[in-house]
Amino acid sequence: MVSVAPSVISEGDEALLYVNEKKSWIVKIESGKKFHTHRGIVDLGQLIGKPYGSEIQSTMGASMKALPADYLDHLERIARRTQVIYPKDTALITMLANVKPGSRVVECGTGSGALTSYLATHVAPSGKVYTYEVREDFQDNARRNLQKLKLLDYVEMKLKDIALGIDEEGVDAVVLDMATPWLIVEHAFKALRMGGRLVSFSPTINQVEKTVEGLRRAGFVNVKALELIMRTYKVKANETRPDMIMVGHTGYIVAGRRC
Numbered sequence: 001m002v003s004v005a006p007s008v009i010s011e012g013d014e015a016l017l018y019v020n021e022k023k024s025w026i027v028k029i030e031s032g033k034k035f036h037t038h039r040g041i042v043d044l045g046q047l048i049g050k051p052y053g054s055e056i057q058s059t060m061g062a063s064m065k066a067l068p069a070d071y072l073d074h075l076e077r078i079a080r081r082t083q084v085i086y087p088k089d090t091a092l093i094t095m096l097a098n099v100k101p102g103s104r105v106v107e108c109g110t111g112s113g114a115l116t117s118y119l120a121t122h123v124a125p126s127g128k129v130y131t132y133e134v135r136e137d138f139q140d141n142a143r144r145n146l147q148k149l150k151l152l153d154y155v156e157m158k159l160k161d162i163a164l165g166i167d168e169e170g171v172d173a174v175v176l177d178m179a180t181p182w183l184i185v186e187h188a189f190k191a192l193r194m195g196g197r198l199v200s201f202s203p204t205i206n207q208v209e210k211t212v213e214g215l216r217r218a219g220f221v222n223v224k225a226l227e228l229i230m231r232t233y234k235v236k237a238n239e240t241r242p243d244m245i246m247v248g249h250t251g252y253i254v255a256g257r258r259c
Contacts, residue, residue, distance in 0.1 A: 113142030182214035220256035
């Protein structure tokens with residue numbers, strides 16, 4: 001079923017008040033509700049019935065555009081108890097794991113649920129993400145984040161040390177974001193269907209070496225290690241150049257396929 005964004009702002013909608021690339025807020029549109037910002041007060045009720053993309057001014061004369069709040073808007077604002085994987089790595093991990101609608105994916109560890117949520121958007125509407133976490137406080141926080149993102153229906157949360165074994169069988173992918181992924185390789189091999197994929201994210205090269213060696217010993221094929229570097233640009237006519245600050249090394253990705 002294709003989701004269509006609303007064209008007109010209605011009572012109860014969640015909208016993004018956009019000022020610029022550095023400042024925006026997600027608000028719930030309600031009659032009579034006032035939203036206070038450092039740029040003045042906004043009467044949210046004035047937006048009801050107007051098309052998305054409309055501008056509204058605060059009491060201090062600041063202009064803001066009202067856009068539909070989407071998944072990425074919410075993801076940028078989720079409560080974080082742990083370091084989350086950068087979007088550039090999240091997207092590549094999901095592609096290398098071949099995650100698609102209907103996929104069954106085992107993930108460890110849940111952390112704040114950022115990667116979990118992205119995997120869930122891809123397995124929906126008929127797939128499932130089985131996410132393992134050893135810390136109950138992390139799991140509780142992730143559950144709240146997934147509820148806020150309206151993705152909990154596609155996730156089964158498990159409070160268990162995955163080193164003790166994976167409960168699921170015949171899964172399409174295993175995705176690991178943990179300190180010792182090489183200890184899970186044998187469990188992953190047993191849980192994956194023939195041709196299924198394992199993808200691991202690690203911050204240090206020593207972890208990469210141990211994981212790659214473990215995959216090869218277990219019989220995985222097409223084993224590879226890679227790093228994704230992203231550079232943004234400051235674009236202006238006759239002055240375009242790379243930004244002075246870039247996202248350099250964030251981590252290494254290891255991938256392999258069960259054979």
